[in-house]
Amino acid sequence: MGSFFKKDLLVFWRDRKEILLSLLLPIVIIFVLNIAFTGVFESESESVTIDLAIVQEDDEALGFEQFEETLSDMDFSVEEREQVLEQAGEVTPIQLIHELFNDPELKEWINIQELTEAEASESVEAGTLDAIIKLPEGFTYGVLSQVMLGEQSEIPLTIQAEEQSNEVSVLQEIVYNFINTINLQFAIGATTGSDITEAKLPQGGTEIVEGVETYTITQYFTIAMTTLFALFISQTIALKTVTEKRERVFNRILLTNSNPLNYLMGKMLATFCITWLQMMITITVSQLILDVFPERNFDFWIGLIMVITVFALTVAGLSAIFTTITLNMHDSNAVSGLTTLIIMTLGVLGGGFFPIQGLPVFMQKIGEWTPNGLTQVTLIEWIQYTEMKGLVMPIIILIVFFIVCIIIGMAIFPRRGRV
Amino acid sequence: MLETVNLTKTYKDKKAVDGIDIYLDKGESVGLLGPNGAGKSTTISMISSLLKPTSGDVRLNGESKIKDPSEIRRVLGVVPQEIALYEELSAYENLKFFGKIYKVKKDVLENRMQEVLEMVGLKERQKELVKTFSGGMKRRVNIAAALLHQPEILILDEPTVGIDPQSRNHILETVRKLNEEHGTTILYTSHYMEEVEQLCNRVYIMDHGKIVASGSKNELLSILSSEDTIQVQLSKTSDAIIEKVKGMEHVRRVDETSDGIRIISKKGSNILSDLVHVIENENSQISHFQVEIPSLEDVFLHLTGKTLRD
Structure with missing residues (x-):
């Protein structure tokens, strides 16, 4: 598996265009959205x-x-x-x-x-x-x-x-x-029979609940774009299989008597590492430029990294499914279209394009069960409450999602002569 | 050593390979010839276990290997028609990856890699990315990758298509050395008849999924032993000359060439004096006359009605 993993990392690393798209684009989009929407909100508050x-x-x-x-x-x-x-x-x-x-x-x-x-x-x-x-x-x-x-x-x-x-x-x-x-x-x-106390003034603008931090539009964009672009890594790695099939490298791999699951595991491990790095780089750069999470303590960052790590695992699981879909289908355009459709659907339902709270209630419920939606909701709650117990269940669900993806990937992995 | 028995592959209603029987003895170099679509690549895919046959068997040392192909994969090296390499990796990185997944031992792999790189003449350029290589160099790395695990049998599927003469010679020399010096058994398909003539002891000719002829070079040439091919260079060619030659005794076929005519006649028949007479009567002259020895290309044309490059 180590050889497959190293090969996939090297192949990704040598594709400069892909690296730029994966690492630079989310940062640029977070920056642009932040400028655009912060401007809108500032002008509203002035009005x-x-x-x-x-x-x-x-x-x-x-x-x-x-x-x-x-x-x-x-x-x-x-x-x-x-x-x-x-x-x-x-x-x-x-x-x-x-x-x-x-x-x-x-x-x-x-x-x-x-x-x-x-x-x-x-x-x-x-x-x-x-x-x-x-x-x-x-x-x-x-x-x-x-x-x-x-x-x-x-x-x-x-x-x-x-x-x-x-x-x-x-x-x-x-x-x-x-x-x-x-x-x-x-x-x-x-x-x-108590004395009249001072009348409480009604609060306008942001509602502040005791013990709860608010989350900002910049934080939303950072989390939404980071999770959305992470999903695309699963597609990028899986679509390398198209080239491997077209150029018969996959056949050569089969001829080496390698266990095909090592091939799948290599893809997953590479996806996990690349996704994790992409997310960490995106958040770190956003933090340095925009100070997305100001004055947060060490515990906050540990929790954030934990959620990112588990989410990267689920993205790796998705790449296993996408890889086996690629191996099963003969039309590379159809594979690309199908995987893009799946990612965009997850993106919309999981709040990658606008906050999940803007969706109808039943869609919000569905969205919270998508890996990116669950990650987004979990991170936003983490920003607000920073309660470790709030991370336990989402982390378990994401790990279960990862395991289910592996099982599906292995179940639909093509048998001999079907690639 | 390796044989196929009534090997058949059917796609829907079409038989791509129709009950072929071929065998390779240890240390042999065997050619597999056939026009495009004859079923050569399908046959190779079935032999190498990439494709499951519809019926028939592939046997290694007398044992069927259809159900458990792991042993046949261990002894086979397959050089596919496509460049089955990672273009973004260097030749060295490609070989290291394939060597590792072939489970070549760590302490052996480095030496083996240098050996095969030396064999294909790319030792000096091993650190360069494959995508920067010429077509010929890529094909040489393609062969090197199939040799890492020291296969007993090497199958090469048209390994010299579209490459420069230098790389082609290098590949042919490599294959020859592997066969003659290392004792590797070779199954070689090519569009270039002269390569097969140069490298192979025996040849199978395939057409429409079937083996239409097989044997050593001389055995195949004997198929054409009842005919002579005569090239006649003329000062002037006309339809009248062609028609009159066609009408001569023992002449079976006449084709016009760029500088004269090509005659196929009954072997050993003496048509020269009649031919000179006919041509002089039509106010032309013979400037050159040659009785050709038939080649495998002629045999192929005779059997399939096509040239190899059709």
């Missing part, structure tokens, strides 16, 4: 800025007085009334609205100013403002009545805009989430 005016027509002190009067007319004991009033004193709805929009994170993309209604309407019509948030007369009283007394009065906060736009939708979402948060916290406070 989501909101110019907002707050028009305050409510008198906060008057609202409190009204609330106190309403409370005194109700059937509460003195202690209960004092407790409700104390809690209401901590709410201050207008102040909460101002605090919301003065939050440093929101201030990065919301420009806020206080105007009269006439000024604000004029600015909206002129296009210098995206929207107005109007705190109308009775706002404080309405909010306190609803959140403290559970009365069905509507919260009279209004958002006015000249036209519905993405910016206005984002704003509506923020205010809606904010109000829900206030309601929930008051409800919790009323049930448990």
